Amino acid sequence: MKPIKIGLIGLGVVGAGTFNVLKRNQEEIRRRAGRGIEIAMVAVRNVERARGIVGTDCEVVNDPELVVNHPDIDIVVELIGGYDTAKNLVLKAINNGKHVVTANKALLALHGNEIFAAAQAKGVMVAFEAAVAGGIPIIKALREGLTANRIESVAGIINGTTNFILSEMRDKGLDFATVLKQAQELGYAEADPTFDIEGVDAAHKATIIAAIAFGIPVQFDKAHVEGISSLQAIDIRYAEQLGYRIKLLGITKRTVVDGVEGIELRVHPTLIPAKRLIANVEGAMNAVLVQADAVGATLYYGKGAGAEPTASSVIADLVDITRLATADPEYRVPHLAFQPNQMTNVAILPMSEITTSYYLRVYVKDQLGVMADLTRILADARISIDAVLQKEPGEGETRTDIIMLTHQTQEKNIDAAIGKIEALGAVVGKVVKIRLENLS
């Protein structure tokens, strides 16, 4: 059977990785796919630079429209990132009856519903394993491997940059700004790191995960997005003394509030027990923990970024399409795991409605009587305290930190209590609040 023809748009880190892996492992891949997978055309901004990577193996053009309109191309691989241009090209490719593979989580988290509907109408596939957790086949696991289950929650370390920074902060006791600078020098963080450190990238991925896990549309605008840039080294240290690690988690879970089902969708720094496997995922690695009713907990671990790990997922999608293109489009694997006419409208909850445990750090002028006031406020709010760490003031100081871990309560409840705590005369400044998940 003749090779399947690929058009590649973008030849940056992931594009070049995809080209190189396809070339190096072409024999292995052909033996698996039953057909060769051949890059017929590459569209890039800088044709000269691209020639240096692909040599004379395929046509290099400047205009991506040539790829999406090429009559011989079966699958368009979009690896330019961003929103408008990418969306335009992907929709054109779909409209031309081409399958699409993309690593663009931002595009899918914002425009996935429109893109998947267009693909469904045309009977083509849009595959995106590379968009979430890089080389880890987590989309496949959720969408195909766990189909028997009612999925209860997913919690993932799905941004390598922030996990690297948090690992270094803990390991070396350094502050955020210092480690960020090192991460930039090492290439683990971008020159403009905003999307990573403010949790936006993780929230894009969590949004896609939520849709697949629960059969809801992608709704990035409903996600709670909180990064690590204001996290202080001292809280990492206190957490450790209490037996916890702080990780930036993308969390989505089913919950019931006042008898009504809802979905939590949130990205924020999170304390997790140090003995959990996922707490020991260090450096730029990713891991996703899934809780589901039949299988229980499963965890998927690997590299969440980088040229070849991401290429691994891009090419897995190419092989999947090659293997499955002939299946009835009405019944083959649905883009968001559930058949398009079987999606539900369960609402994503505002943060005030979510339920979790909390780490609170209160900076107080003197300890006498303060503890009684704090515990009284929490007791009045029916918030149980799980652990307290009360530090001695440093020599010559009268101020000190009181750290409390609470049992589960609703966010609006803890926020109201924090308001009262901050109004106490002995309390200095703002209370530090970090959410805590037991993941048991």
Add this chain to the structure above:
Amino acid sequence: MKPIKIGLIGLGVVGAGTFNVLKRNQEEIRRRAGRGIEIAMVAVRNVERARGIVGTDCEVVNDPELVVNHPDIDIVVELIGGYDTAKNLVLKAINNGKHVVTANKALLALHGNEIFAAAQAKGVMVAFEAAVAGGIPIIKALREGLTANRIESVAGIINGTTNFILSEMRDKGLDFATVLKQAQELGYAEADPTFDIEGVDAAHKATIIAAIAFGIPVQFDKAHVEGISSLQAIDIRYAEQLGYRIKLLGITKRTVVDGVEGIELRVHPTLIPAKRLIANVEGAMNAVLVQADAVGATLYYGKGAGAEPTASSVIADLVDITRLATADPEYRVPHLAFQPNQMTNVAILPMSEITTSYYLRVYVKDQLGVMADLTRILADARISIDAVLQKEPGEGETRTDIIMLTHQTQEKNIDAAIGKIEALGAVVGKVVKIRLENLS
């Protein structure tokens, strides 16, 4: 579209779990699969007992031939285990044009080649996610998620019983026999635990993994099979002092011996660095670590046995078949990951040819001069020593243990050196040899 009809053979732990999960999650599963999945007939030995589980939801029969010959049944699920009867039924089902789902690792490790060839000839699928690592979708990850890669090695904790026993031995300092008895009382080990504790079950699974990872036929007879029944508590303790855990691993890897490619396929107790994620997989949990050239290391963790975790994989296969049955049988996912005409004949190596590191414990009469003799023997064999642990003799004793960790060498090389060590006058009894993998 009308529901897909299932015939279930066997209603033991996994069969009942499959029935229960299919029933409980039928709505969720139908929303994913696009069709209902309905158990039309169950074949069991004890019809009365089965009625108590399935009620009046489906026909219960005593004769499994009625299932494999039933004209309305699309997929036969074989959950009786064992070899001859299961093989006979599976081949009949295939011959009748039915897809098959099985959790029977023993059957596939021994007769997989024949079964897959029959299925290929008939254009039906034989799915077996539940046969390896229970609820973890590792077959899917290897066969579909990592298709871009040249897989280099797979190392897995793929038997929950032995991992439970080893965790307890380490945690509580107990010996093998004591913990085995407890495991039997808790239901973690069978009345006849031979298949688990002697490594046979893990070797069945490793055999299937090797075939999928490297595109070779299943060859259980070539696997090296070694269990944990002769493992001593003291070696677990010494390993821990050196920074290692002992796990029963199923290992398969590519290697090159004298310029010729070969495959290692072996199950045995293995020292692994305590800081590795997989070293911290405790109790009855399973985990599989895959090394591949593009993605690097990925790890898959979850429950490896039990009614509902295994049912999770059985049902995932049912959904897969429902989704993919219409795809061209020549190109949809091949049973053993590679197209049948693209399998290779790379030989599985005898143990004497494998290369790894070793933990050696030598019991010696007195230490003076012995260490010089030991290191001389190893140096002559060009085996480097990575670490030594030399224990003081107990009070009033003159005999003691010397523990050495070696760098990588071939097994025949270490065995020859051990022969020389055991011939030393100061050495008492046999040298304890446990293989060590760095998994880095």
